[in-house]
Amino acid sequence: MFDRREILTLLGALTAGGPALAAAPGRTRSVGAVTPALGTAQPFDWAWLQAEAERLAGRPPRPPHQADPRTHAVDYDAANRIRFREDRSLFTDDGYAVRLFPLGRYAPTPVDLFLVERGRARPIEHSEDMFEVAPGEGPVPQVLPGISGFRVMNRGGVGDWLAFQGASYFRSAGPLDQYGLSARGVAIDTGIDGREEFPAFTAFWLERTDAGLTIYALLEGASLTGAYRFVCTNARQAVVQDVSAVLFLRRDVERLGIAPLTSMFWYDEGNPQARIDWRPEIHDSDGLLIYNRAGERLWRPLRNPDRPTVNLFADDRGASAYGLFQRDRSFDHYQDDGVFYEKRPSLWVEPKGDWGPGAVTLYEIPTRRETDDNVVAFWTPKAPALAGMRLTFDYRLRWLGGEPEAVSIARVVDRWTGVAGRPGTEPIPGAQRLVADFAGPILKGLGRGSGVTPAVSIDRGRILSVAAYPVVGQAARWRLIVDVAREPGTANLRATLEKGGSPLSETLIHQFG
Structure with missing residues (x-):
């Protein structure tokens, strides 16, 4: 188990970004003047990616990637010394420039990365000179061949506001510039003992338009494949991602999780018996908020249970809006001047279209430390998820510092x-x-x-x-x-x-x- 606190610090955004670019959507913007070496261009669009995911679903799953054993030597300190060169950033420095992550102990799996411009995609070819190693104590870390993910930088290049790295995980620092909870592409059999799968984004296509940054991703797993499109914008009050997901099931899935959110809750004022640390409270999120189709506003405080627990919040009228929230914003309640729990973002899911009946599923497992993510929330369709199905889900993610909307009720x-x-x-x-x-x-x-x-x-x-x-x-x-x-x-x-x-x-x- 890696040290989650160190990883979030490594990804941490330290200063506020500039305002979001206000312009009409759709027009492709040019990449930066200097970029990594690019391979041969091939036609690319959203329809092609969906067809590619469907084609792969009809084939046996590719075997899991075997990590290069040398990545184990690139620990937290070593990874922090390996930096992507600023002059190789993708796109211009207007709040949407992209820098790449190297391989290391905590991110040993390489991904394929492409730049998209005017309907054509060119692969980014890895080279050691994309990265530089900062001075430091101990042996000089080795820059290994491969890219493990990427992050989107604030204007001026100080701090980042969005990162994709590891399996299908991605996260945002939100408007308060502090990483915390994560999102995933999909959850498979979460909360079913011994059966959870972690499909991975194996390839990304990045396109800079006047609307922001569009990220396309190919998802691959034992039970399904998927095509994803994220249209990402960074505004002053929220980071917004409009998501389209198209899934192709290779086999039956007992518990399919759409738009899953992952967080950490150890203790707060409601369960002081779990406190063994000197800090008064430790959590990335303190509650699950649900707006169901009946008009109810539900607040379920998170728990650190004695045993793994699954709770379902059913809605037969259609998909509820939901999110994991950090409502307590008082520094005095945490007293942590290193990772600033009072600044952790909340994440709100707004379904689009007709998802059909189902339930918001909350899975909580015991923890005795802050480095473990022990809370997952996602939407589970009521209809069975069977082999051969094509399923589509569109939704909006908003990474917030406050509530999703002003409401009259307390x-x-x-x-x-x-x-x-x-x-x-x-x-x-x-x-x-x-x-x-x-x-x-x-x-x-x-x-x-x-x-x-x-x-x-x-x-x-x-x-x-x-x-x-x-x-x-x-x-x-x-x-x-x-x-x-x-x-x-x-x-x-x-x-x-x-x-x-x-x-x-x-x-x-x-x-x-």
Whole structure:
């Protein structure tokens, strides 16, 4: 297991980028004046890539790549010394220039990379002089033949805002310029013991247009192949990727995951019993946000469970919008001045078109350290995914520093758990207390006599008491306190603030057990 903290630091964006290029979409822009050596041009377009993915799906999967054993010597420190030469960057320095990653211990698999201009693609030919080795202690690291991925640089070349590297993973630093959670091309049988697959992007085609940067990718795996198109723009408030995915199934897939998001949650104020580190909280994301087709706004705080856990949030009306969010933006709550958890981006998935019924799937596994990604969220179609199928999914990804949109209802802003019972008296045996704070302009001016009521239910156990009231000295903030008599197993509590039968807040889904 590699040190995830080091990898994210290696990818880290340190300064803010320039404004996004505002221009009409569609026109191809020229590559930079100096580029790596390029091979023979061949015709290329989106239709060709889909046909190529379909052709490969009809053949046996290619054997897994065998890493060059020399990559093991290129550890974190060595990889940090190998730098892609600035004068070889692809495209001009306007906030969309691309630099390449070398091979190393944490990224040993080479990918094919092509430049696209005016409907023709030219392969980038690797050469050692694309990279330079910075001075440092220890042996001079070897630049091995091959490219492991690429990153998109901020204007001025200081820091990057988007990176593709490893299997089908990609990530953005978002508007707060700090890497955190990741996205994947697809998830295969995630949460099914011993069966998860990790298909990989094996080739990329990069095209710079006035709309931004378009990235085409070929996905290959044992169970499927795929063609992907990412139209990427970097604006002040969000990094946006419009994604088109076309999948060709080689065999049946029991649990197909579309638009998967991967993050880390160790502990926060809601599960202090997991804390063994001096820092008050450690997580890249603190909750799963869902906007379903029935109009509900659901907030499910993340957990670090005792055992691997799968939760489904079904929507028979069509695909829900969803995302993993870092809502807590207070440095004081983390006290980490090295990796800045309060700046980690949130990632929001907006499905386009008709995906049919299905469920947002949340998979959480135990962890005792911050270097492990232990949370995955994705959309699982209700219809079976069978061999021979061609499936298409279009969606938008937004890497955010705040909420996906301004809403009138109140949000869950804090949550604590502890023993049940009146403070100062003996705790109620076998019972637990949940305390949650809701905040939002809709609560401003509402007092105890304003008709605000809590709607609370639990699917296992018994509710002993419920109270909701405005927090003294805090404008537009209400507190909910629920005592629950527990039963063995996992229990899900749902809570909403209402007035006159209409919701004032999003629905909190808290899981005990």
